[in-house]
Amino acid sequence: MQFSSPFTPRGALESYCYHVMSRTCGGEVLFDEVEKEALRRVIWRMAEFSGIKVVTYCLMKNHFHLLAEVPRREMWLQRFEGPDGEAKLMEHLRILYSRTYLGFLSDELKDLRARGMTMLAERRNEGLKKRFCDLSLFVKEVKERFSRWFNKRSGRKGTLWMDRFKSVLVEGKG
Template identity: 85%
Template structure:
């Protein structure tokens, strides 16, 4: 990307820069089938799910992502995870590579949602996560036409081909990388391969110390790289997203440390995980205790966090929440936010009854209008 292109992109609101990432699409070429190449070690047994640490790097590590591109990759990962039935435990998007801790559910159990008389209708509705209304409508018409012509077997084969895309780690990562690459290359005006070889994956026991350790390793990447001193301050990782109020990120980390799925606040998962990060992430010095040989959090910082039992102040929690607001968000008292909401009423769905949403982390009466997608309020 040349300097003129870069300046032009920076002038656009975030959502406009990400329009291609957010758009629903037709079926991408090559997405109909997938042959896996060299074999991976995959969980195949009676367990309900298996967890994997996935890592992929750009070609030669020479292509680096800016902040908008990291945000685009974050959105692609979450969207493809929802579509494929994959659960994100945590993640970290670095300048030239990404880490992802993913839980792949037991495929047959997950697919039961598409069984029964309404199963196919539910499947077609599920496709709307990724594909346009037009594409899904054409697919529905194609299946209907095949059946009218007595070709039920062919119609069922098409349905089964769609189901093969779910709960498959290789397919999930392949589509994440392909979809992001198309958007990235268009944005940068570049051609060719973006990612180095195939992704690396490690099978991780889905509970206990192994999962906790791997989650902490991933969220500590920006600290080890010297980008931040505290993992909460690196926006593109699962821990920071969880502190920003994301339920899906919170649930993933609750899984990592063995807490109830919605126990981020109620079961003390936030404090417990912060304690784990600071215990696992301490810097390592040489034998003379002078030179740092492995970057991490300082001993003093670790002691301070552990002394507070991993708790963050209400003011700090609000700051972490606010930085995730989209363009056009509004912050203030309940009366102020409601006033802006009523003045801009036509930009919201009729189903929305109120504008002000209380920020639960605040120890004062602080409210926000989380999203205003049409135009930012100046």
Template identity: 45%
Template sequence: MRRRRQVEQEGANGYYHLMSRTVNGEALFGDREREVLRKMIWQVAEFSGVRVVTYAVMKNHFHLLVEVSGVESAISDKELVRRYQILYPGPTPWQGMSPEVFRSHLAEGTREGQDMRASLIRRMNDVSEMMKTLKQRFSLWYNRSHERFGPLWSDRFKSVLVEGDRWALRTVAAYIDLNAVRAGLVEDPKDYRFCGYGEAIGGGKLARQGLAVIEKDLAGYRQTLYGAGSEERLDKVSISREEALRVLEEEKGKLPLAVVLRCRVRYFTDGMILGSPDFVERQLKHSPDDRKRARKPHAMKGAEWSGLSVGTGLRKNLFG
């Protein structure tokens, strides 16, 4: 089956918006399932050496905004064992070596230990390997917990390369943290405990560290989430999808950014690259050959995006 190719390279540096959905989009995740997946996200990210900027776990899908720093070939044995223990605190059917045994193999310089080390290093700082590990581990837990078998996720995850510019990151992060608002689960993103912003407001250290990549004190980030920088404006920026489409398509107008981010925008999920025109153009030069139709940046439409562009020709059907 021919699929849209991902733009990321194995182990490539950069920021990525990642998204994966359940089979047939079924709403399979209640509070317990979302909490388990939330914890697994942090565990797998730490094992992988990938920084989670923010995330959102929903009833039938999840989003991640992550930072990949590059291959860690010089990682110490001590650090490697520490990360190994995060995922494999004891022997499992799919990984029979305990952390203590792995530590001994590394100390003795055995062939088995070196092979294991090389295998683990290949899984570090790589979004494909991270998502594979995360989705497999959660699938095993979910199927076992629900006496279920078969695939849980529908196909491969989606990936959008995001420029490391503060504005681009802030916009994508806000779109992710507003998932629960778009779904009508909460009126305020701070009240949704399965997203990075909600966890950060609740005192989550890792979530605060992730969002600090964008804003050190979250004040500027709130401006994107709420509009004019005040939570009191939240009720004033809500708008229906139908009204948004009317303004954009019939009136050929633009909407405030805070309004558009409360709609499902295809730029963030079906785009390939997102950032300034120069960034998108540079990245497109290295994209797969089957994407020649997308060899130039396209300015994002429908809102005041402050110069952001995407690497695909999403000229129609802006809203999903």
């Protein structure tokens, strides 16, 4: 059974645009310029990885805003189709993962296929692709990755962000 996020475009348009916002718990945590730059880098790296286009953004001392364009998943995933699709997927994964991890992943996929478990190898690839073109997963990973970095830097523990996140579909005429 395949589930789709409410933030995955399903209509006739090639992409949908959302105004995304998220605030720190209680608004108490105040980011300095180094922390804002770290958050910006996480946002842009995750955007490149996930296929989300950040149209514009605003990083404040205790929250952020993004205008994010989410492409149609089916269209975006076409880049990984065909005989060299898996190689293209592995190349794309280099945005987030080390050569060592990708070597292990590649070996795992080869081993599964050598043992006649092609379906498991394909499921593994589909699990990786599931993270693409999904606004919910994109924001979740941005917040998790930045929280780990921030908490380590600040010597703190626990939740950094209030609530999940808020988003509004940006609609225009035509």
